[in-house]
Amino acid sequence: MEIIRKIGVMGINFIHAVWQFLVFFMRAIHNFFSPPFYPKVLLRHILEIGFYSLPVVALTALFSGMVLALQSYSGFSRFSAEGAVATVVVIAITRELGPVFAGLMVAGRIGATMAASIGTMKVTEQIDALKTLSTNPFKYIISPRILAGILTLPFLVLIADIIGIFGGFLVGVDVLGFNPYVYIKNTYNSLEMMDVFVGLVKASAFGAIITSMGCYYGYYTEGGADGVGKSTTNAVVISSILILISNYVLTALFFNK
Amino acid sequence: MVEKKIIKNEPVIELKKVSKAFGSKHVLSDCDLTIYKGESVVMLGQSGMGKSVSLRLMLGLMDVDSGSIKINGAEISNFTDEQFYKNNKKIGMLFQNGALFDSMSVWENVAFALLNVEKMNPEIAKKIAIEKLDDVGLSSKVADMMPAELSGGMKKRVGLARAIATNPEIIFFDEPTTGLDPIMSDVINDLIVRCVKQLGATALTITHDIASAKKIADRIVMLYNGKIIWDGKPADLSHPNNEYVERFVKGIAS
Numbered sequence: 369m370e371i372i373r374k375i376g377v378m379g380i381n382f383i384h385a386v387w388q389f390l391v392f393f394m395r396a397i398h399n400f401f402s403p404p405f406y407p408k409v410l411l412r413h414i415l416e417i418g419f420y421s422l423p424v425v426a427l428t429a430l431f432s433g434m435v436l437a438l439q440s441y442s443g444f445s446r447f448s449a450e451g452a453v454a455t456v457v458v459i460a461i462t463r464e465l466g467p468v469f470a471g472l473m474v475a476g477r478i479g480a481t482m483a484a485s486i487g488t489m490k491v492t493e494q495i496d497a498l499k500t501l502s503t504n505p506f507k508y509i510i511s512p513r514i515l516a517g518i519l520t521l522p523f524l525v526l527i528a529d530i531i532g533i534f535g536g537f538l539v540g541v542d543v544l545g546f547n548p549y550v551y552i553k554n555t556y557n558s559l560e561m562m563d564v565f566v567g568l569v570k571a572s573a574f575g576a577i578i579t580s581m582g583c584y585y586g587y588y589t590e591g592g593a594d595g596v597g598k599s600t601t602n603a604v605v606i607s608s609i610l611i612l613i614s615n616y617v618l619t620a621l622f623f624n625k
Numbered sequence: 626m627v628e629k630k631i632i633k634n635e636p637v638i639e640l641k642k643v644s645k646a647f648g649s650k651h652v653l654s655d656c657d658l659t660i661y662k663g664e665s666v667v668m669l670g671q672s673g674m675g676k677s678v679s680l681r682l683m684l685g686l687m688d689v690d691s692g693s694i695k696i697n698g699a700e701i702s703n704f705t706d707e708q709f710y711k712n713n714k715k716i717g718m719l720f721q722n723g724a725l726f727d728s729m730s731v732w733e734n735v736a737f738a739l740l741n742v743e744k745m746n747p748e749i750a751k752k753i754a755i756e757k758l759d760d761v762g763l764s765s766k767v768a769d770m771m772p773a774e775l776s777g778g779m780k781k782r783v784g785l786a787r788a789i790a791t792n793p794e795i796i797f798f799d800e801p802t803t804g805l806d807p808i809m810s811d812v813i814n815d816l817i818v819r820c821v822k823q824l825g826a827t828a829l830t831i832t833h834d835i836a837s838a839k840k841i842a843d844r845i846v847m848l849y850n851g852k853i854i855w856d857g858k859p860a861d862l863s864h865p866n867n868e869y870v871e872r873f874v875k876g877i878a879s
Contacts, residue, residue, distance in 0.1 A: 406741070488727070496686050497724040501738045501787075502713040504706065508741070 413516035429528035433535025454554035457536030471574035483603035486586025487596040517579030525571035581607035643692035654851035670848035717788035723780035732768035
């Protein structure tokens, strides 16, 4: 009986948390469209998410492309299909690895930063200070961050796609001995605009997930430093899980023929 | 400088039968308080007696369970978001630990409302911020420093400069001298008296510092068990005719 009660309490808490998050997210979206707007704040977050995440995303994409070329070559050589390496690299990078790895990297970097900084603002009364200074924290803190995530992730992923494919090319040509012209031709022939487009749609969704989770956990931080630590961990863990789940859902939606 | 004038028939802050509880803990129970225009009231009380909660309720940062809070005659629980933020333009607040924005320089903190609410030109806003810093005894050299580089006393002064930057009609002070040495406490008390007088503002300070209360207040109220149990002039604190207040002033546990 006690177990059933606990499961019931957990279920209710879960539904409450999901509802609270949905209200939070809708409020943030509503504030995208109602003045006052803070373009400088938005620009600062675009720079923070996009420009400063570029090195880590680029490195991840480069090595993902490189290892993918190596692994697919080793697998395909068992049935003499080595020529498909370029095709596999370009499809895997544009459809899956580019958006997912970039999303996970940004979740680690930006999701954690947002949860920690907003959480610290909450526990040190800076959010209350904003309210007393006639500034809506949703408009000033939350909405610009989420909008920046939605707008910036696709650009990051586009760059990750290019670098990832380039990584595959480097290994294909320098290590596996493919003809560079043939490799590029195969890559070009396998490149579908739909794959790139879906990757960018995923990136936008991941941007919304990462930033809204970072903001949500930061905004509802309670307690002191310990609370900030918990919020940071939750933001990264939950957004990483949601990235993987939503990646499957979006893939099923676009490619399930 | 505006001459200090208390207008007794013009209530600025009115609490009527305000109650607030957290779970089974009743912090405020049918609490009544009226603060008149131009008056500087200090709310005394032990830690955990609900002083900060009262302040947060008056600022609209928390909702009352029952009762009414009016600011300039308007019921704040009925405010829409827009009315809430509009009303706050008349209010200044000094937080206990300053609550300065870490990511901004001192002058950007002081000029925050000027830049982001009044959309003032940054050069003019910086000039006003430096004037306000001068008003609280800080030099212009501090303007470009970051909050992390300041001492506790300096943070309070910057917080005070930010609170008065838009010349508010009402100023709230949350434990303004907590964590400061006696000399710095006295400096902050003097600044509060001067700023409130200069602006002709109505002020509410919450504290448990008796010396501070005597210096700042036109009127002192004592919060105990969720109610105002004593209301008098600073001079009356020496003979309050209330056992609890007498013990509080003398610092006697029981």
